[in-house]
Amino acid sequence: MKTLVWVEHDNQSVKDATLSTVTAAAKLGDVHLLVAGKGVSGVAEAAAKIEGVGKVHVADDAAYEHFLAENVAPLIVQLMGDHDAVLFPATTTGKNVAPRVAAALDVMQISDILSVEGADTFTRPIYAGNAIATVQTSDKKLVLTVRGTAFDKAATTGGSGTVEAVAAAGDTGLSTFAGAEIAASERPELTSAKIIVSGGRALGSSEQFHALIDPLADKLGAAVGASRAAVDAGYAPNDYQVGQTGKIVAPMVYVAVGISGAIQHLAGMKDSKTIVAINKDEDAPIFQVADIGLVGDLFTLVPELTEKL
């Protein structure tokens, strides 16, 4: 099988979500990549070094700079004449583009795969991860999105893919990029961080969230996350949200501070290697999944922990 993997990047560097998608694609067959963007020769070169990569298709055009689905989907559809499967990381870009490609190919997409069980069979979470379905497709071509935390990351070295330019499919003129507010942070990215410190509603305010969570995260070299309750209460920005409707993470260590452990939140972090929970309510559901629990007042425990680390 010939697979095509959408390379997640910011026109500067390859994002880690690409690497787990490459691993999933390699289970199906030959791995080709698509780098679509503007000024992406550096990205394409880096992508070609990813372990196991055959060909890297590069579409370098202003129409692809912001990965607008209206422009990117026709390009992928064109390349699918010569590929059997297309795999996207289940990032907001992948989730936005993949179904537009699938519908154009008249294929029923399989979202958020957790494993490859065969050439046409995959597992995926349903009901916010409360159930895992094994599904088999009868479609001739595959359109898949891949949950990053479910697959190992392919090595970023050792590959010797050939880079090949593809002609741009043009600008549909349906949509234009008008701006972005991307939070600048020195901290690691949530979805690829080895350690995450997350805060919940118990922190009580935005000021306390940052006063307690940020220093602990900095001490651990960790990314900062938040529960939906904390985000909804305005204590932390939207893109901090870990959970079924936010980001799915699986770090080495996940520290949940003042998070009760709603199903919604657990669905986003329960695959973490080690879960540490600090909560004053010893019956909080978070303790049912935590490897290490500490019961007590977070306003005294967290500063003490930051101090002693």
Place this chain on the structure above:
Amino acid sequence: MKVLVPVKRVLDYNVKPRVKADGTGVDLANVKMSMNPFDEIAIEEAVRLKEKGAATEIVVVTIGVAKAETDVLLTARAMGADRGILIQTDETVEPLAVAKLLAKVAEEEQPGLIILGKQAIDDDSNQTGQMLAALLGWAQGTFASKVEIAGDRVHVTREIDGGLETVDLKLPAIVTTDLRLNEPRYATLPNIMKAKTKPVAKKTVADYGVDITPRLTTLKVVEPAKRQAGIKVGSVDELVEKLKGMGVA
């Protein structure tokens, strides 16, 4: 401008899903079914557009069993939708087939904007809106946290991985809702009573001539592996020791 809002009847979000012992799916017998929460946000946004004068009529459409009429179409009309369409079927309809049916509805209704929930909380596919946009050849603003109509364009602020992004779309367009777009109003009892007088057109899949044969077969459904509860430590010092033992800090 007419706004079309497709909605789905799903297991109520407060009900914990139970996997059937025979592994064929999640048990939906005798449990509360409601409108998909993201779809409530879609209805609310349409109603707000109408209140602002940007929308003139709100049409709500659902595809599913007969009970969807009372479980979701009534709620949608009580929230402010003007009329409903029920495409009745007892079959499983996958997102691709849903998108094909909705494309036919859109051809008939000619809406200026279609607002959908970004995903349904049962199958978590997150596909229908994007597929519908592809089939209609329209622009798409997915995972919206803000929607502003400006003449023949719509500005959509989207929740993306690193933060927020704004796109400027040509109308007609598709918008899919994220959680923070708005807080849906409740369907009050007087409004539910009044909503009963708002019309619902009853259709079948055959009326639209769409093949809804599923492409996917669900081989089995299981509960996810459970995590075992670990230990509790008595002090910060003990926790620090454990973290150091793992090579952290």
